[in-house]
Amino acid sequence: MATAIAQPPAQPIERENYLNKHYGVGSWLLTTDHKRISLLYLMSITFFFFIGGFFALMIRLELLTPAGDLVQADTYNKLFTMHGMVMIFFFLIPSIPAVLGNFLVPMMIGAKDLAFPRINLLSWYLYIIGGVLMLHCMLTGGVDTGWTFYTPFSTAFTNTKIVEAGLAIFVAGFSSILTGLNFIVTIHRMRAPGMTWSRLPLFIWAHYATSIIQILGTPVIAITLVLVVAERALHLGIFDPKLGGDPLLFQHLFWFYSHPAVYIMILPSMGVVSEIIACFSRKRIFGYTFVALSSISIAVFGFVVWAHHMFVAGISVYAALVFSILSYAVAVPSAIKVFNWTATLYKGSIRYDAPMLYAFGFLGLFTIGGLTGLFLAALGIDMHVHDTYFVIAHFHYIMVGGALMGYLGGMHFWWPKISGKLYPEGWARLAALIVFIGFNLTFFPQFILGYVGMPRRYYQYPPEFQVLNVLSTAGATVLGIGYLLPMIYFLWSMRYGKPAPDNPWNAAGLEWKTQSPPTTYNFEEEPVVTWEAYNYEELDAPQKQEVPVAR
Amino acid sequence: MFDNFPLWPDRASTAAGNVDALFIFLIIVSGLMTALIFTAVVYFAARYRRRPGVIAEQIEGSTPLELTWSIIPFFVFLAIFAWGAVVYFKSRTPPRDSTEVYVVAKQWMWKLEHAEGQREINELHVPVGRDVKLIMTSQDVIHSFFVPAFRIKQDVLPGRYTVEWFRATKPGTYHLFCAEYCGTQHSGMIGSIVVMPPAEYEAWMSGGSTGPLSATGEKIFAELGCSTCHRTDATGRGPNLQGVFGKPVQLADGRTITADENYIRECILDPGAKRVKGFQPIMPTFQGLVSEEQLNALVAYVKSVSAEGGAKTSAAAAPDKNPAAGSQVNQ
Numbered sequence: 001m002a003t004a005i006a007q008p009p010a011q012p013i014e015r016e017n018y019l020n021k022h023y024g025v026g027s028w029l030l031t032t033d034h035k036r037i038s039l040l041y042l043m044s045i046t047f048f049f050f051i052g053g054f055f056a057l058m059i060r061l062e063l064l065t066p067a068g069d070l071v072q073a074d075t076y077n078k079l080f081t082m083h084g085m086v087m088i089f090f091f092l093i094p095s096i097p098a099v100l101g102n103f104l105v106p107m108m109i110g111a112k113d114l115a116f117p118r119i120n121l122l123s124w125y126l127y128i129i130g131g132v133l134m135l136h137c138m139l140t141g142g143v144d145t146g147w148t149f150y151t152p153f154s155t156a157f158t159n160t161k162i163v164e165a166g167l168a169i170f171v172a173g174f175s176s177i178l179t180g181l182n183f184i185v186t187i188h189r190m191r192a193p194g195m196t197w198s199r200l201p202l203f204i205w206a207h208y209a210t211s212i213i214q215i216l217g218t219p220v221i222a223i224t225l226v227l228v229v230a231e232r233a234l235h236l237g238i239f240d241p242k243l244g245g246d247p248l249l250f251q252h253l254f255w256f257y258s259h260p261a262v263y264i265m266i267l268p269s270m271g272v273v274s275e276i277i278a279c280f281s282r283k284r285i286f287g288y289t290f291v292a293l294s295s296i297s298i299a300v301f302g303f304v305v306w307a308h309h310m311f312v313a314g315i316s317v318y319a320a321l322v323f324s325i326l327s328y329a330v331a332v333p334s335a336i337k338v339f340n341w342t343a344t345l346y347k348g349s350i351r352y353d354a355p356m357l358y359a360f361g362f363l364g365l366f367t368i369g370g371l372t373g374l375f376l377a378a379l380g381i382d383m384h385v386h387d388t389y390f391v392i393a394h395f396h397y398i399m400v401g402g403a404l405m406g407y408l409g410g411m412h413f414w415w416p417k418i419s420g421k422l423y424p425e426g427w428a429r430l431a432a433l434i435v436f437i438g439f440n441l442t443f444f445p446q447f448i449l450g451y452v453g454m455p456r457r458y459y460q461y462p463p464e465f466q467v468l469n470v471l472s473t474a475g476a477t478v479l480g481i482g483y484l485l486p487m488i489y490f491l492w493s494m495r496y497g498k499p500a501p502d503n504p505w506n507a508a509g510l511e512w513k514t515q516s517p518p519t520t521y522n523f524e525e526e527p528v529v530t531w532e533a534y535n536y537e538e539l540d541a542p543q544k545q546e547v548p549v550a551r
Numbered sequence: 552m553f554d555n556f557p558l559w560p561d562r563a564s565t566a567a568g569n570v571d572a573l574f575i576f577l578i579i580v581s582g583l584m585t586a587l588i589f590t591a592v593v594y595f596a597a598r599y600r601r602r603p604g605v606i607a608e609q610i611e612g613s614t615p616l617e618l619t620w621s622i623i624p625f626f627v628f629l630a631i632f633a634w635g636a637v638v639y640f641k642s643r644t645p646p647r648d649s650t651e652v653y654v655v656a657k658q659w660m661w662k663l664e665h666a667e668g669q670r671e672i673n674e675l676h677v678p679v680g681r682d683v684k685l686i687m688t689s690q691d692v693i694h695s696f697f698v699p700a701f702r703i704k705q706d707v708l709p710g711r712y713t714v715e716w717f718r719a720t721k722p723g724t725y726h727l728f729c730a731e732y733c734g735t736q737h738s739g740m741i742g743s744i745v746v747m748p749p750a751e752y753e754a755w756m757s758g759g760s761t762g763p764l765s766a767t768g769e770k771i772f773a774e775l776g777c778s779t780c781h782r783t784d785a786t787g788r789g790p791n792l793q794g795v796f797g798k799p800v801q802l803a804d805g806r807t808i809t810a811d812e813n814y815i816r817e818c819i820l821d822p823g824a825k826r827v828k829g830f831q832p833i834m835p836t837f838q839g840l841v842s843e844e845q846l847n848a849l850v851a852y853v854k855s856v857s858a859e860g861g862a863k864t865s866a867a868a869a870p871d872k873n874p875a876a877g878s879q880v881n882q
Contacts, residue, residue, distance in 0.1 A: 068738070073735050073736060073738070073739075074735050077732075077734070077735065077737070144734070144735075145732075146732045148732075150692075150693060150731070150732070152691075152692055152693075152709060153692040153693065153732075153733060153734060156692075157658070157691060157692050157734060158734065240709075241708075241709050241710025241711070242709070242710070247693055247708060247709065247710075248708070281599070281607060282601075282606070282607040283607045283608075283609060283610070284609055284610075284611065286610060286612050286613075287612035287613070287616075287617050288611075288612060289612070290612065290617045311639070312695065312704045312705050312706055313693075313706045314705075314706050314708050314711070314713045317639070317640060317643050320639065321636055324632055324635065324636065325629075325632050328625075328628035328629065328631070328632050329625075329628075331624070331628060332621055332624060332625050332628070335620065335621075335624045336617065336620065336621055338588060339588075339620040340612075340617075342588055342591045342592055342595070343610075343616070345591075345592060345595035345596060345599060346595050346599070346610070347599055347607060347608040347610065348595070348599045348607045348608075349599060349600075349601045349602070349605060349606060349607040350595070350596055350599050350600050350601055351600070351601045352596070352600075360592065360596070363588070363592055364589065364592075367584070367585060367588050367589075368585065371581035371584055371585060372581070374577060374580075374581065374628065374631060375574070375577050375581075377631075377632070377635075378573060378577065378631050378632065378634070378635030378638075379632075379635040379636050379638065379639030379640075380569065380570055380573050380634065380635040380636070380637070380638025380639045380642070381570060381573055381574055381577065381635060381638075382635075382639075383570070383638075383639060383642055383702065383703060383704055384570050384574075384699070384702040384703070384704065386704055386730070387695060387697070387704070387730040387731060388697075388730065448558055451559070451560065451574070452557050452558070452559065452560045452699065453560050453697070453699025453700075453726060453728065455697060455728045455729070455730040455738075456730075456732075457732040457737060457738070458737070458738035459737070459738045460738050460739070461738065462726065462741075463555065464555055464556075464557055466555060467555050467556040468556070536607060536609070537606075537607075537609045540606050540607070541606075
């Protein structure tokens with residue numbers, strides 16, 4: 001901490017910070033600074049996002065016409081499989097926790113770093129090893145099982161690279177577990193004096209809940225993948241009925257992780273949105289305690305709803321009833337959050353800067369995604385729409401409309417802090433609008449397509465589905481432009497952007513009380529917290545009366 | 552009207568109306584919720600936009616409000632759950648006197664065999680207004696029998712039977728899709744359900760049958776030597792199968808289970824697993840020796856001897872056959 005004061009006065013414009021303290025590849029690859037690791041993650045997940053995006057584009061192009069004419073059937077099957085695997089395991093799951101969470105969790109609670117900085121670096125290396133394995137797997141043939149690996153297709157029938165893909169996800173899973181572990185210990189042990197649990201930003205609560213899922217759920221997918229490999233390579237009869245196994249057992253194990261995994265993606269996004277809405281309406285979040293605890297209850301309930309993916313899979317009617325009602329139970333805390341965000345706007349002082357536009361976008365898309373979840377949890381309707389495009393549309397509304405909008409909103413909100421530069425606001429607002437429009441154009445037609453009966457993972461389809469598919473592909477093009485824009489102007493801003501002030505949004509939260517970009521140890525001296533979270537009343541008050549007293 | 556741009560699927564079964572009614576209810580409920588939230592967000596965002604000199608009014612929260620917007624949605628959700636459960640339950644419970652069709656799925660085709668013996672591939676002919684029960688299994692991976700116009704879907708698993716049923720209400724030809732991803736030609740594993748008026752259907756049925764499935768089963772039963780032990784009296788080394796189907800069976804390990812299709816199937820493939828009380832474990836496994844079609848025939852045979860023995864499970868289809876022969880000639 002003390003080192004930051006003794007900076008050389010040679011460059012009066014640029015203060016010493018975590019970015020310019022050391023230079024050279026080694027200073028990045030061996031760094032234990034959570035902020036630098038966050039940037040390593042940012043670069044790696046952006047890389048995988050564009051790979052996954054490319055697969056998505058190919059899928060949409062193939063579906064432009066009813067006949068299978070752009071690629072071979074097997075290629076198409078690999079495209080949607082790799083799209084799912086890359087986007088879920090190598091983009092969405094690490095996205096907010098490993099980039100924004102890594103950067104902000106220590107800063108928001110007033111800590112110098114995460115509790116285990118070297119484990120943090122290890123987790124990035126595990127992610128990279130997993131990612132390289134996945135790339136190798138894709139370049140040498142790929143996988144065609146769908147990201148769900150359903151047995152016995154994956155263990156006994158396909159001749160694609162199951163073992164390698166499983167290994168890639170297995171390794172990347174440990175990266176996720178270690179990040180979760182690090183966050184939990186950090187949040188418990190590293191809070192600054194006065195940063196009580198009830199003063200924690202909701203972003204921290206959301207990450208705490210996420211971490212619980214990461215450390216309790218991820219081992220189950222790891223075990224499941226080991227069992228798949230064991231059956232495939234060693235012919236141990238676990239899932240394949242020909243070897244005396246049970247294919248439904250696989251689905252139970254798979255969804256025991258993969259349903260909570262959806263909450264790994266969406267909970268951090270909810271945390272981001274809470275921060276943004278509070279800041280841009282200058283208010284404490286309405287019902288702070290309820291929003292905080294709803295994150296925890298989503299994490300807990302999220303573990304007991306997995307079989308709602310299996311209503312028509314051959315489970316008993318009674319099991320289906322239980323899982324249906326539990327799925328409605330988990331919808332309640334999500335609804336609570338939406339109502340509280342809406343209520344926070346009431347009597348606020350609202351500005352529409354780019355992060356807030358993304359937060360509005362999140363609210364809209366997540367609401368639609370959540371409500372269509374009610375359709376799917378209804379047994380009678382799931383019977384018809386299960387495994388159709390209705391499901392595709394629903395989970396993209398949650399995982400792209402929700403999680404990705406939150407991620408982009410967060411990137412815009414904290415970019416000045418991360419990079420020390422301001423991005424062009426006009427372009428950012430335009431991009432938010434393009435993403436919102438493009439997203440709806442892509443995925444709303446798929447709800448109709450699903451109810452009309454188009455099954456998912458279809459490479460060719462009956463001609464009557466074409467118009468809706470064309471709309472969807474058109475939307476995907478717009479959406480793709482919307483995603484390219486932020487990457488371009490963020491990169492541009494790093495060189496040409498105006499230097500960011502320490503607190504451009506006049507936001508509450510400890511991360512804004514240090515310089516932009518922060519020094520390696522974040523704070524000049526350990527902060528002592530004497531205020532509640534989101535104390536916008538105090539922040540805004542000095543401008544009115546006590547100008548000479550405060551800062 | 553919207554040939555290239557359908558906004559709603561055909562409604563051609565008794566289940567379709569039930570599913571649609573719930574779906575429309577949910578569209579209304581979620582439409583209202585969306586309207587409520589969007590209106591509030593847009594109104595607040597406009598009404599409370601930042602103005603110079605105006606400071607946000609801090610509101611801590613409100614427990615009564617929190618309870619309101621937790622409890623009211625919860626009860627709405629419960630209502631949806633209950634309605635959905637009723638629709639599902641109906642669709643999962645085949646009526647007793649259904650006509651039975653055996654379905655064998657494989658990469659990438661549907662093989663269908665009527666209890667009366669007609670075989671079809673990727674096409675199923677059914678009459679309007681009769682309950683049809685599908686007894687389905689897969690030869691390889693998991694598939695799913697999905698008929699959008701009927702609003703029914705059920706995964707088809709290897710190594711066991713799953714069941715679904717429907718009663719068609721409107722003549723026509725409807726899509727049959729495989730809905731569970733099953734490999735290269737998954738999207739080519741499609742077929743059609745041809746729903747015919749009863750008279751036309753009887754005419755269709757009268758052509759090209761190799762005799763009822765149960766008769767085929769009886770032949771296999773004799774060929775495989777099953778009948779040497781499973782005699783029709785009490786002297787056999789295996790249980791007498793007359794009247795067994797649909798009845799409770801006392802197992803050697805003390806459990807009692809109902810003899811359904813899956814049980815018969817399991818007894819043929821893995822005789823030791825659920826051995827009947829009072830019999831020695833001497834039956835060999837027929838795993839790998841009988842095809843899925845032969846298994847279906849055997850199951851149909853066991854069911855038919857039970858029907859003769861008093862229960863009236865699957866015999867309903869039989870009387871329909873004879874009058875059909877005389878009624879009409881063409882296909």
